[in-house]
Amino acid sequence: MFALEDKIITAIDHSEAGVYDGNEIGGGEFTIYIYGRSAERLWDIVSPLMKTLHARNGSYLIMRDGGPGASEKRVPLADVSDSFAN
Numbered sequence: 001m002f003a004l005e006d007k008i009i010t011a012i013d014h015s016e017a018g019v020y021d022g023n024e025i026g027g028g029e030f031t032i033y034i035y036g037r038s039a040e041r042l043w044d045i046v047s048p049l050m051k052t053l054h055a056r057n058g059s060y061l062i063m064r065d066g067g068p069g070a071s072e073k074r075v076p077l078a079d080v081s082d083s084f085a086n
Contacts, residue, residue, distance in 0.1 A: 001030045007049050008032060017041045039063040039073075053077060 009020045018036020025031070036042045043063060055077035063073040 004049060004053060005032055008034065008046055011045050011049065012036075012042070015041075015045045017045055039065045050077065 005023060012018050012020050012034055017038070018034050018041075021033040021035055023030065023032050034042055034046070040063075057078065059077040061075050061077060063075065064070050
């Protein structure tokens, strides 16, 4: 996960579409925080990196346009990997 995190940081930095704000590890979870004006734009940058991830069942990402309380879209990472296989 740290190698993937490094790639995400580099991609976000080069895109100037957002910022990396750290990670949180614990309870069997690895959370990476990135923020920007558009969740969709950040997803366009990060999604190609996800095809290399072999996420555990139940792994997901949350896309949210806006701060806490804004509507969220939960995307199972298994669906992301499948979308690249097609």
